[in-house]
Amino acid sequence: MRKFLGPALALLLLVGVVVGIVFSARDKQASASDAQNVAAAAAGSAPAADGKTVVRILTGSEKLDFLRDPELAKALDAEGIVLDVQKAGSREIATHPDLKTFDVAYPAGVAAAQKIAAATGSRRMTNSFYTPMAVASWKQLLPPLEANGIVRRQGGAYYIADMHKLVGMMEQGARWKDLQPNPAYAVSKSVLIGSTDVRTSNSAAMYLALVSYVANGDNVVDSDAAADQVVDRLLGLFSKQGYQESSSSGPFEDYVTMKLGKSPLVMVYEQQFLQYAFRQASIDPDMVLLYPQPTVLTKHTIVALTDKGARFADVFERNPEVRKIASRYGFRGSDNAALFAEARARKIEMPQTLVDVVDPPTYDLLERMIVRIESRLGK
Numbered sequence: 600m601r602k603f604l605g606p607a608l609a610l611l612l613l614v615g616v617v618v619g620i621v622f623s624a625r626d627k628q629a630s631a632s633d634a635q636n637v638a639a640a641a642a643g644s645a646p647a648a649d650g651k652t653v654v655r656i657l658t659g660s661e662k663l664d665f666l667r668d669p670e671l672a673k674a675l676d677a678e679g680i681v682l683d684v685q686k687a688g689s690r691e692i693a694t695h696p697d698l699k700t701f702d703v704a705y706p707a708g709v710a711a712a713q714k715i716a717a718a719t720g721s722r723r724m725t726n727s728f729y730t731p732m733a734v735a736s737w738k739q740l741l742p743p744l745e746a747n748g749i750v751r752r753q754g755g756a757y758y759i760a761d762m763h764k765l766v767g768m769m770e771q772g773a774r775w776k777d778l779q780p781n782p783a784y785a786v787s788k789s790v791l792i793g794s795t796d797v798r799t800s801n802s803a804a805m806y807l808a809l810v811s812y813v814a815n816g817d818n819v820v821d822s823d824a825a826a827d828q829v830v831d832r833l834l835g836l837f838s839k840q841g842y843q844e845s846s847s848s849g850p851f852e853d854y855v856t857m858k859l860g861k862s863p864l865v866m867v868y869e870q871q872f873l874q875y876a877f878r879q880a881s882i883d884p885d886m887v888l889l890y891p892q893p894t895v896l897t898k899h900t901i902v903a904l905t906d907k908g909a910r911f912a913d914v915f916e917r918n919p920e921v922r923k924i925a926s927r928y929g930f931r932g933s934d935n936a937a938l939f940a941e942a943r944a945r946k947i948e949m950p951q952t953l954v955d956v957v958d959p960p961t962y963d964l965l966e967r968m969i970v971r972i973e974s975r976l977g978k
Contacts (some may be wrong), residue, residue: 637693651681654911655967657698658705660848661690661868663901665928666705674920688799690969693718698727702908705901707868708801712900713962721887723903725912728930729896730870731953732805734759734792734852734889737781737859741887747778750889755948759891767792768837775863784859789839793850794866797837799968806866807968810836812893820960823967830971833901840978851875858883868897869949873938874931876945888947903918907933 629820658666665671666684675682687695689706693715699705704715705727712724741757744750749768759765768790776785797803811820811829820826851871854862869888876882903909915921926938935951942949959965 601788625670651676651679652907652910653681653683654703654907655683655685655701656705656911657685657692657695657701657705658688659707660686661694661802662701662705662928663709663848663890664874665930668924668928671921671924674918674924675914678914678918682911688796689801690714690804690842691799698904702905703901703903703911706801707898707899708805708959709898709900710804710962710965711801712898712902714966715902717962719902719904721902721904723909723912724902725903725916726898727901727912727913727915728932729898730868730923730931731894731956732802732809732870732891732928733867733872733886733894734891735854735865735867735872736863736887736889737770738885738887739859740863743775743778743781743784746780754950757887757889757948759889761938762809762891762893765792766810766813766833766836770832772835772839784863788863790864791839792864792866793835793840793862796848798973802866802868803837803898804969805897805959807833807837807972808965809891809893809895809957811960811968812957817893818963819890819958820968823964826960826964826967826969830968830975832976834972837972859885864889870929870931873942873947876947877927877929877941882945888949890950890953893957894953895959896953896956923953 629784648772656666663684666682672682685701689708689711692698692704692706692711695701698715698719703722704712704719706712706715709726714724715725741750745752747764749759749761749765750757752758769792773790774787775781775790778790779785792806794800794803795804797807810833811826812818814829814832815825820829848871850862850865851867854865854867855875869890872886872888901908901912901915903912922932922934923937925932926935927941929938931938939949939951960968
């Protein structure tokens with residue numbers, strides 16, 4: 600009996616060791632997987648399910664709802680892509696402390712995209728959609744603006760036909776009560792176009808690009824000397840505004856909720872206005888868009904920071920369903936038939952073609968003007 604007991608115990612002990620090794624390896628694998636999941640969660644991204652690729656995107660507020668649209672998620676899911684979208688001001692994306700944890704930076708504006716590309720070393724930039732800059736205003740202000748030769752109606756849409764006169768009034772400190780006849784808004788408030796913070800937001804940078812062109816004799820600022828001179832002249836257009844929001848959603852929300860009293864003139868993306876209008880059963884009939892002549896276009900530019908980001912950019916460029924969904928959010932692209940049809944259905948007058956469009960200054964000169972404004976305002 601003792602003869603067989605020793606080998607049996609040895610065999611039992613061997614089996615126990617093997618089982619312990621197997622469970623230990625399994626526990627280590629599970630721990631490693633848990634650690635990866637914790638790391639992904641700490642980075643703001645869940646691990647991919649069912650073989651899908653999770654693409655982390657840092658974008659401006661104007662595209663947040665679009666990128667989180669359920670139908671867009673479905674279209675991208677068919678391509679094997681799941682989005683994790685976070686928000687930051689377009690111009691502050693480049694200095695975001697966690698930028699390296701994202702696959703895509705998706706700001707508004709080429710200048711902001713170039714800043715991001717320079718900060719990250721990325722050479723993979725793709726223009727997706729675009730929108731013109733416009734001024735959100737109110738029909739009660741049209742009589743004094745038209746009577747003073749600033750605004751005119753053409754083809755159903757309203758244009759700021761004399762940007763020189765408007766910029767001159769703002770420089771000189773004109774007040775709304777000075778514009779006559781003005782039965783609806785004869786207040787002491789300064790005539791100003793409200794904008795976001797030029798240090799963080801592309802919409803304010805595009806406003807600066809536009810007024811710098813006008814102040815520079817209808818020429819794009821093309822030298823350090825011209826940039827400094829223009830900024831010194833236009834400083835009041837920014838300093839007199841008081842507090843400025845860091846992203847474009849803030850001023851537009853004030854425009855919608857606080858209306859004329861808070862926001863007589865607001866620099867916005869046309870897309871913001873259209874997205875809001877397309878979502879409502881009806882909008883305030885006094886809301887109106889004014890299109891500056893000249894104006895500038897904002898190109899929404901994808902900066903791929905990883906291979907996953909490059910794959911996302913490729914899908915966005917070639918997938919027709921993505922373009923269709925984008926039009927419902929007010930973005931212009933290569934085919935705008937659906938966008939214009941939706942606007943007509945809402946009785947929104949918008950120009951189908953903008954012929955008086957100027958380019959912003961180069962990245963370096965626009966940055967120089969922004970830094971000079973910052974230093975002069977003591978921010």
